[in-house]
Amino acid sequence: MKLDSRIPSGPIEQAWDQARFDMKLVNPANKRKFNVIVVGSGLAGGSAAASLGELGYNVKCFCFQDSPRRAHSIAAQGGINAAKNYQNDGDSIYRLFYDTVKGGDFRAREYNVYRLAQNSVNIIDQCVAQGVPFAREYGGALANRSFGGAQVSRTFYARGQTGQQLLLGAYQALEAQVDAGSVKMYTRTEMLDLVIINGKARGIITRNLVTGQIESHAADAVILATGGYGNVFYLSTNAKGSNCTAIWRAHKRGAAFANPCFTQIHPTCIPVSGDYQSKLTLMSESLRNDGRIWVPLKGGDKRSPSQIPENERDYYLERRYPSFGNLVPRDVASRAAKAVCDEGRGVGETGLGVYLDFADSIKRLGKNAIEERYGNLFEMYNRITGEDPYTQPMRIYPAIHYTMGGLWVDYQLMSTIPGMFVLGEANFSDHGANRLGASALMQGLSDGYFVIPYTLGNYLASNKLEKVDTSAPEFAATTKEVNDTIARMLSIKGKRTVSSYHRELGKIMWDNCGMGRNAEGLTKAIQQIQALRQEYWQNVNVPGSGADLNQQLENAGRVADFLELGELMCRDALARNESCGGHFREEYQTEEGEAMRDDENFQYAAAWEYGGENAEPILNKEPLEFKYVHPAQRSYK
Amino acid sequence: MNLTLHVWRQANAAAPGRMERYDARNVSEDMSFLEMLDVVNEQLIAESKEPIAFEHDCREGICGSCGFMVNGVAHGPQRGTTVCQLHMRHFKDGEELYLEPWRATAFPVLKDLVVDRGALDRIIAAGGYVSVRTGSAPDGNAISVPKEAADISMDAAACIGCGACVAACPNAAAALFTGAKISHLGTLPQGQAERSRRALRMVEQLSLEDFGACTNIGECEAACPKQIPIEMIARMNHDHLKAAWQTRGARKSGGGE
Amino acid sequence: MSTAALAPPNSARSLFSSVIVKKAIMAATGAALYLFVTVHLLGNLQVFLGPEAINTYAAKLKSIPEILWGARLGLLTLVGLHILTTIQLMKINSKARPVAYAKKANSASTAASRTMYLSGPTIAAFIVYHLLHLTVGSAHPQFSETDVYSNIVFGFRVWWVSAAYLVAMALLCTHLSHGVQSMFQSLGFNHPKHTPRIKKFAHAVGLIYFAGFASMPLAALSGFLPPFFERL
Ligand SMILES: Cc1cc2nc3c(=O)[nH]c(=O)nc-3n(C[C@H](O)[C@H](O)[C@H](O)COP(=O)(O)OP(=O)(O)OC[C@H]3O[C@@H](n4cnc5c(N)ncnc54)[C@H](O)[C@@H]3O)c2cc1C
Ligand code: HEM
Ligand code: SF4
Ligand code: FES
Numbered sequence A: 001m002k003l004d005s006r007i008p009s010g011p012i013e014q015a016w017d018q019a020r021f022d023m024k025l026v027n028p029a030n031k032r033k034f035n036v037i038v039v040g041s042g043l044a045g046g047s048a049a050a051s052l053g054e055l056g057y058n059v060k061c062f063c064f065q066d067s068p069r070r071a072h073s074i075a076a077q078g079g080i081n082a083a084k085n086y087q088n089d090g091d092s093i094y095r096l097f098y099d100t101v102k103g104g105d106f107r108a109r110e111y112n113v114y115r116l117a118q119n120s121v122n123i124i125d126q127c128v129a130q131g132v133p134f135a136r137e138y139g140g141a142l143a144n145r146s147f148g149g150a151q152v153s154r155t156f157y158a159r160g161q162t163g164q165q166l167l168l169g170a171y172q173a174l175e176a177q178v179d180a181g182s183v184k185m186y187t188r189t190e191m192l193d194l195v196i197i198n199g200k201a202r203g204i205i206t207r208n209l210v211t212g213q214i215e216s217h218a219a220d221a222v223i224l225a226t227g228g229y230g231n232v233f234y235l236s237t238n239a240k241g242s243n244c245t246a247i248w249r250a251h252k253r254g255a256a257f258a259n260p261c262f263t264q265i266h267p268t269c270i271p272v273s274g275d276y277q278s279k280l281t282l283m284s285e286s287l288r289n290d291g292r293i294w295v296p297l298k299g300g301d302k303r304s305p306s307q308i309p310e311n312e313r314d315y316y317l318e319r320r321y322p323s324f325g326n327l328v329p330r331d332v333a334s335r336a337a338k339a340v341c342d343e344g345r346g347v348g349e350t351g352l353g354v355y356l357d358f359a360d361s362i363k364r365l366g367k368n369a370i371e372e373r374y375g376n377l378f379e380m381y382n383r384i385t386g387e388d389p390y391t392q393p394m395r396i397y398p399a400i401h402y403t404m405g406g407l408w409v410d411y412q413l414m415s416t417i418p419g420m421f422v423l424g425e426a427n428f429s430d431h432g433a434n435r436l437g438a439s440a441l442m443q444g445l446s447d448g449y450f451v452i453p454y455t456l457g458n459y460l461a462s463n464k465l466e467k468v469d470t471s472a473p474e475f476a477a478t479t480k481e482v483n484d485t486i487a488r489m490l491s492i493k494g495k496r497t498v499s500s501y502h503r504e505l506g507k508i509m510w511d512n513c514g515m516g517r518n519a520e521g522l523t524k525a526i527q528q529i530q531a532l533r534q535e536y537w538q539n540v541n542v543p544g545s546g547a548d549l550n551q552q553l554e555n556a557g558r559v560a561d562f563l564e565l566g567e568l569m570c571r572d573a574l575a576r577n578e579s580c581g582g583h584f585r586e587e588y589q590t591e592e593g594e595a596m597r598d599d600e601n602f603q604y605a606a607a608w609e610y611g612g613e614n615a616e617p618i619l620n621k622e623p624l625e626f627k628y629v630h631p632a633q634r635s636y637k
Numbered sequence B: 001m002n003l004t005l006h007v008w009r010q011a012n013a014a015a016p017g018r019m020e021r022y023d024a025r026n027v028s029e030d031m032s033f034l035e036m037l038d039v040v041n042e043q044l045i046a047e048s049k050e051p052i053a054f055e056h057d058c059r060e061g062i063c064g065s066c067g068f069m070v071n072g073v074a075h076g077p078q079r080g081t082t083v084c085q086l087h088m089r090h091f092k093d094g095e096e097l098y099l100e101p102w103r104a105t106a107f108p109v110l111k112d113l114v115v116d117r118g119a120l121d122r123i124i125a126a127g128g129y130v131s132v133r134t135g136s137a138p139d140g141n142a143i144s145v146p147k148e149a150a151d152i153s154m155d156a157a158a159c160i161g162c163g164a165c166v167a168a169c170p171n172a173a174a175a176l177f178t179g180a181k182i183s184h185l186g187t188l189p190q191g192q193a194e195r196s197r198r199a200l201r202m203v204e205q206l207s208l209e210d211f212g213a214c215t216n217i218g219e220c221e222a223a224c225p226k227q228i229p230i231e232m233i234a235r236m237n238h239d240h241l242k243a244a245w246q247t248r249g250a251r252k253s254g255g256g257e
Numbered sequence C: 001m002s003t004a005a006l007a008p009p010n011s012a013r014s015l016f017s018s019v020i021v022k023k024a025i026m027a028a029t030g031a032a033l034y035l036f037v038t039v040h041l042l043g044n045l046q047v048f049l050g051p052e053a054i055n056t057y058a059a060k061l062k063s064i065p066e067i068l069w070g071a072r073l074g075l076l077t078l079v080g081l082h083i084l085t086t087i088q089l090m091k092i093n094s095k096a097r098p099v100a101y102a103k104k105a106n107s108a109s110t111a112a113s114r115t116m117y118l119s120g121p122t123i124a125a126f127i128v129y130h131l132l133h134l135t136v137g138s139a140h141p142q143f144s145e146t147d148v149y150s151n152i153v154f155g156f157r158v159w160w161v162s163a164a165y166l167v168a169m170a171l172l173c174t175h176l177s178h179g180v181q182s183m184f185q186s187l188g189f190n191h192p193k194h195t196p197r198i199k200k201f202a203h204a205v206g207l208i209y210f211a212g213f214a215s216m217p218l219a220a221l222s223g224f225l226p227p228f229f230e231r232l
Helices: A014-024 A043-055 A091-102 A110-130 A162-181 A246-250 A285-289 A314-318 A328-340 A357-367 A365-383 A442-464 A471-491 A499-515 A519-539 A552-577 B031-045 B118-125 B147-157 B162-167 B176-187 B197-209 B219-223 B231-244 C013-015 C020-048 C051-061 C065-096 C116-136 C147-156 C159-187 C196-222
Strands: A037-040 A060-061 A183-186 A189-197 A202-207 A212-216 A221-224 A263-269 A291-297 A355-359 A395-403 A421-422 A602-609 A618-623 B003-010 B019-026 B095-099 B109-112
Touching: A014 A110, A037 A043, A037 A202, A043 A162, A043 A183, A043 A442, A060 A618, A091 A110, A110 A162, A110 A442, A162 A221, A162 B118, A189 A212, A189 A471, A202 A471, A212 A471, A221 A246, A221 A442, A246 A421, A246 A552, A263 A285, A263 A328, A285 A365, A285 A519, A291 A314, A291 A328, A314 A328, A314 B147, A328 A355, A328 A395, A328 B109, A355 A357, A357 A365, A395 B219, A421 A442, A421 C147, A442 A471, A499 B003, A499 B031, A519 A552, A519 B109, A552 A602, A618 C116, B003 B109, B019 B031, B109 C116, B118 B176, B118 B197, B147 B176, B147 B231, B162 B176, B162 B219, B176 B197, B176 B219, B176 B231, B197 B231, B197 C020, B231 C020, B231 C065, B231 C159, C020 C147, C020 C159, C020 C196, C051 C147, C065 C116, C065 C147, C116 C147, C116 C159, C147 C159, C147 C196, C159 C196
Parallel strands: A037 A060, A037 A221, A060 A183, A221 A421, B003 B095
Antiparallel strands: A189 A202, A202 A212, A263 A395, A291 A355, A355 A395, A602 A618, B003 B019
16 A cells, blocks of 8 residues: 655645645536535534535535534533634744644654644634634633643633534534535434445445435545544543444545554543443543642552641652643643552542542632633532532543544545545544644644645546446445345344443453553453454344334444454554553553653554455554654653 | 333334333442433343433533433433433432423424434524634634623523423423524624524524424523523524514515525 | 525514514513503502592593593504414414423423413403403493492402402413513513512512402402492
8 A cells, every 4th residue: 555645845834835726726616516425523524514515515414413513522621722822922833833743742744733733823713703602801802721731821712612612613604504505414324334436435325323224425525524433442531422433434445544553541531430331521631720630648548538638648740740740741641640540549439540639729719710710510520420529629530532543644634545535533644642632623623624625626626537426336336235234233133232342342442452551461452352353243132123213223333343443453552662642552661651652663654454354454654754843752841 | 229210112203102111220329310221221122122212422411412301301300410411319219200202393203212303403504603704714813702792602602402491391492592592693793794684594493493482481491401591582582673673674675685 | 394595584474473573562562561451450449549539530531532442442452462472372382392291390480471371361351351341331230331430349249250350360460470571581681680670570560460459359349348329
């Protein structure tokens, strides 16, 4: 497989301008003749579909929820970064670029990241104009907060509901296009396969989740913006429906999957409380601005937190990383929490938790100020745990949160299948081995509003695309495969439920491919997953039929894909003999337990090619070049 | 604790439905309501019965997917809480719970507790947006928004589109939902240009969708998991009446859009 | 159903087809009727000042037919519009929820607010009776064209007539206790400080007006209002 990243040459500051100038344009009168499929209605898909519809393309947009507004982006709490430097604290596009490359532990493409930082500025403007009610100062200007991994205040927010408000902005723009007739929205419709004709992506096969109907949709280009795959771990902060089906099936049709093992663990989530637990809830990272993280100095200290005097507490982040303190990047904070819990100093019933304490801030700023900032988060914590964080410290523990890996795309966001573009969390592009807080929203919107409208046009204008409709034999063939898989799943009627398999897979992944990984565990995990997958196809019980709304069937398809992706993640983690960002190989650490990168051998993006059923995947490498930010050991001390 | 559930079961939109009785055994206090249903469903599957269909996604009270009636109250007894965030510690051992789907002509039942809320999307499509071409916006700080206005706007914008207001309203009106969007955009300077058109078209869409008419009784506000106040309905009424008055003769004088 | 791909809804017809405009008409007519009720109550309370006072008042009202008939026509129109919108909204609302809940709890609404569509029509029926009883007189066995005082006193001495009036007035006042606050909301006024006050005021209106209206039949029944000459 040839990986042509199409990175522009020339100075990075002008690269995107130049690239845009070099791109071919589609004549305005012709846009209407092009059919474009957008799968996903989150920040990436929603903004793309709205912008493309506005440009005049004939867009079909798909989501599996009952409304595009419910895409998982809605759940993002903390904020969105932009290099506006409104605070006059020394921020700039270059600094955001620098921070993101460094935060990603030098495993992202510089040119992509620079473009992202440039677009960040326009995103805020666009969203403000749409009516996103960002927080304001009394003077009427936009307010900012700071976020993990940065020393400037560049995060824009709308209370604790930033993702919701940004998504509503994109959703509203999308609905305006639906009203105008340029976008047709297909809700409760799940993409189950990609149709390739003459080597190009020309359509998708979907299932109507209400009627069970399998349908074909033809197009000139297909855009996937289907979000992340963190649910491979079963328990994660992702919505229950988040899945890898669209990207995984596209992978099996030829799209390379890049850096699958790069997953982000978020340090501040509510700890697990029982086996029935169905998901983990994130407490926004912004809490680390005012909360102090600690555990008892001595292991096994079972006193209630208020009874532990100051000198018997260990504020371990402040101690180990004096200059960033509680605001170290997520991977660092997460590993540090795991380390203290492994030492037996964890708190709460399970011992898997650390305190996040607001007592000092409440004393300093008053309860009102804290309530103003985090009221809804405190309420949420109280609802879930029954405890009051105003009077007793929160208990938090790391949880799977985000996947930096995803389908490989070039600078123009096109995958290795011509005509198939991938946006948002579903691609691998901008965050390297670790994503900084408040940067995913930025990336999704940058891809959707400000990149794809150009690069899609370029593709359409520079390729001669023959007319294709759903009567092409490729549609029938792919439909048959989809139908066969569904029929097979429904016919097993075995003994175990779908979610029992999902849970088991999640445990294997968390234990072996989670916060700490090692060759032995990964090798074992690969075998366990293979065995589990085999059992799944013999013993899973999917009740009901395929001809109506069947949530078990929907889930069964997703879990089947996770069972394959999980193995690839372990293989990727095993192949990467270094520690970087969210990927921590226990064999490769410094004496103080910090990650040890190996730039000589692993300064590349791993792009995995599907090898076929039961065949090993093939590793392709895209070497990474750092001309502007020179790789150095990250240090947050 | 052990509970008795009476759940509305309906195979599809065309089929008749009925209430059926189920036992939920060994429910833990720390479970969320939906986790309790997950456990009931696993049991049903083990007994080769159809699991109960209910909608959910984020389970964090933000996506607006979940929602059904628990003992006649939308999203159940805890105020300001979606049913996915409702925890079982609010129930007593031995309680009987009635679970029913949202009921409204505009929300046809698709299966069990799942309804079609597409009407809410169409209300937004009718005018719940600010038209701004991608890339054409002025600098974010060029539009100054007083903090008070931003705060009211945000209060309204917090709506998650769950439909509980419709479900709780004796008239199945979607006034709170629509009022929230009209207020969100109408209180911001960016939303002024289309304020009239928005208030006219969104309200017209309400009727086209067969929602009922508001009688100002406040059940919606009590049921709303985001505690959107009915003040937002008054704002909608204000905007709509003003717009209706201003455009009253528009067609006669040949004025279109 | 697709969104209204119609022309902008601004023709005169669609102006009145809007549920919010209908509700505003209801509020405006309700407010006017509420003013009438206030004046009517104050006028009627003159019965306690003795026959002279109220009979003169009544005679004065009747002496200028233009005003009297103007007011009557105006009131009829108001009631007519109020009822018309009631019927229209009732039709819309009865279509909006085809299947009732097996269990439904009320969390915020008051009995008064939930029964507007019962109290209203009952008041309408009462108005018809009331006109036949004390205006036209055909439902009053001892009706006099000029002696309003006696019409009231003798009319109310029949216990079931008083009972009917009391029930109707109770309903009118519950109607007002919701209506007076509701009309502000319908006309687009809601204020975090003033609205709670308006609510209190509306409840007070309900109670005070009921006390005022109920005092007359009760006084007549208990003999507190003396007949000033026996026509029998
Ligand atoms: C709890 C939480 C908090 C977060 N907070 C922040 C934050 O503060 N700042 C920040 O920058 N980032 C945050 N993130 C990360 C960020 O929210 C996501 O990375 C981002 O929103 C992803 O957007 P997306 O458009 O790529 O995908 P999504 O929003 O996940 O959208 C995926 C879309 O694809 C559709 N879809 C998926 N599969 C299919 C299929 N097979 N067929 C049809 N449709 C399909 C879905 O219906 C959906 O519409 C947070 C994430 C979580 C989980
Ligand atoms: C003296 C007589 C009456 C007075 C003073 C009166 C007053 C009012 C007022 C002030 C309102 C509030 C308007 C609003 O909600 O915006 C109202 C509402 C209403 N009235 Fe009347 N009304 C009277 C008679 C009637 C009659 C005769 C009917 C019915 C046939 C009626 C039916 C209603 C209804 C259905 C409402 C709407 C309630 C709601 O939507 O909550 N009313 N009335
Ligand atoms: S107004 Fe409240 S109840 Fe209604 S849809 Fe919005 S969040 Fe749900
Ligand atoms: S599942 Fe998202 S709000 Fe309840």
